[in-house]
Amino acid sequence: MKRICTTELLSKKRVTSLRFIREEEADKLVQLIGRESAAGGGGAAVNLSRLLFAVSNTMTSRTAFGKVRELEESFLPVMHRIRIVDEHLSRRRRRETEHHDIAEAAEEDDNDEDLVDVLLASTNNHLEAKAIIMVRETSPVTVAWAMSELMRNPEKMEKAQREARQLFDRKGGVVDESCLDELHYLKSVIKETLRMHPAVPLSIPREGVEAVVINGYRIPTKTRVIVNYWAIGRDPSYWTQPDEFMPERFLDSSVDYKGFDFQLIPFGAGRRLCPGINYGIAVVSLLLANLIYHFDWKLPNQLKPQDLDMFKNLGVSASRKNDLYLNPIPYHAP
Numbered sequence: 001m002k003r004i005c006t007t008e009l010l011s012k013k014r015v016t017s018l019r020f021i022r023e024e025e026a027d028k029l030v031q032l033i034g035r036e037s038a039a040g041g042g043g044a045a046v047n048l049s050r051l052l053f054a055v056s057n058t059m060t061s062r063t064a065f066g067k068v069r070e071l072e073e074s075f076l077p078v079m080h081r082i083r084i085v086d087e088h089l090s091r092r093r094r095r096e097t098e099h100h101d102i103a104e105a106a107e108e109d110d111n112d113e114d115l116v117d118v119l120l121a122s123t124n125n126h127l128e129a130k131a132i133i134m135v136r137e138t139s140p141v142t143v144a145w146a147m148s149e150l151m152r153n154p155e156k157m158e159k160a161q162r163e164a165r166q167l168f169d170r171k172g173g174v175v176d177e178s179c180l181d182e183l184h185y186l187k188s189v190i191k192e193t194l195r196m197h198p199a200v201p202l203s204i205p206r207e208g209v210e211a212v213v214i215n216g217y218r219i220p221t222k223t224r225v226i227v228n229y230w231a232i233g234r235d236p237s238y239w240t241q242p243d244e245f246m247p248e249r250f251l252d253s254s255v256d257y258k259g260f261d262f263q264l265i266p267f268g269a270g271r272r273l274c275p276g277i278n279y280g281i282a283v284v285s286l287l288l289a290n291l292i293y294h295f296d297w298k299l300p301n302q303l304k305p306q307d308l309d310m311f312k313n314l315g316v317s318a319s320r321k322n323d324l325y326l327n328p329i330p331y332h333a334p
């Protein structure tokens with residue numbers, strides 16, 4: 001799995017050379033949204049979460065195998081492990097909700113295998129399990145969160161659309177990857193989304209090979225360590241108003257997600273930096289640019305922006321708990 005990821009999917013050359021696949025699939029997504037919305041007399045809400053998941057699956061499948069194929073088909077041996085982990089997490093969450101007390105739930109959990117045990121029990125292959133979740137889910141999950149935040153903050157949506165439309169109107173309405181780099185506000189929207197909603201909220205558990213002291217804490221050899229990427233992104237000692245969606249904070253800042261600025265590490269850092277970072281960002285940027293350029297979006301059932309729910313589904317990846325339904329209104333370049 002890791003070999004497929006690094007050699008077939010993720011080398012910089014490969015990501016660039018297969019740009020046309022992403023552009024074709026993004027274009028199909030736009031057509032599909034237009035058609036789904038038009039069905040039933042026009043103006044119907046579309047299930048954006050589902051559509052994003054499908055397009056990302058197709059993009060990745062064509063990139064990796066040259067044709068559309070369910071990714072699960074290729075990685076059947078690791079799928080049961082993912083299910084074990086997800087089932088375990090759901091059980092634990094249910095208990096936490098029932099007990100309203102994490103400590104009580106954890107005590108009851110003591111007789112059960114811990115998530116860490118489940119992951120480490122498959123030491124040879126847990127990276128594979130994690131990797132398939134990365135491939136399948138992280139990009140669509142990130143786009144869905146970005147769209148959710150933009151829907152809750154209409155003035156930021158307008159700003160992002162204005163920037164995209166200024167650029168792509170001049171190109172006859174074709175949204176491709178050639179000039180995505182010029183969309184500074186959109187890039188900030190993506191950083192802010194990754195800060196607040198990292199698709200992978202916790203790292204894979206690791207064991208220290210030697211004892212270290214970090215900030216006065218002694219971490220003995222073989223201690224299992226999990227990095228909480230989500231908490232780092234919301235830490236008030238690094239971020240002002242950490243729970244507010246403010247892409248502007250990145251406009252004049254050099255802080256990036258590439259693993260050098262430790263207050264923002266949604267792709268991890270160091271030797272374990274996500275190998276899919278280039279591919280993931282390419283997919284997220286192109287899909288988001290297409291969605292905000294080609295459509296104006298409304299919340300269904302006269303929902304107010306602040307009432308859009310932001311519940312998270314806490315599995316290995318942190319997706320929206322409820323699918324995102326939105327009404328698209330097609331935009332036509334002047």
Ligand code: HEM
Pocket residue numbers: 002005009010127130131134135138139142198199200202203204205229265266267268269272273274275276277279280281284
């Ligand atoms: C927005 C998109 C993505 C985010 C936020 C993300 C995030 C992460 C994070 C935080 C890790 C490190 C986990 C750890 O510390 O244990 C990771 C690892 C990994 N990611 Fe991604 N990822 C994304 C997209 C992708 C894509 C598209 C692929 C493959 C096509 C991918 C493949 C992998 C693999 C194989 C690993 C395991 C690497 C290792 O531990 O050696 N990721 N990712």
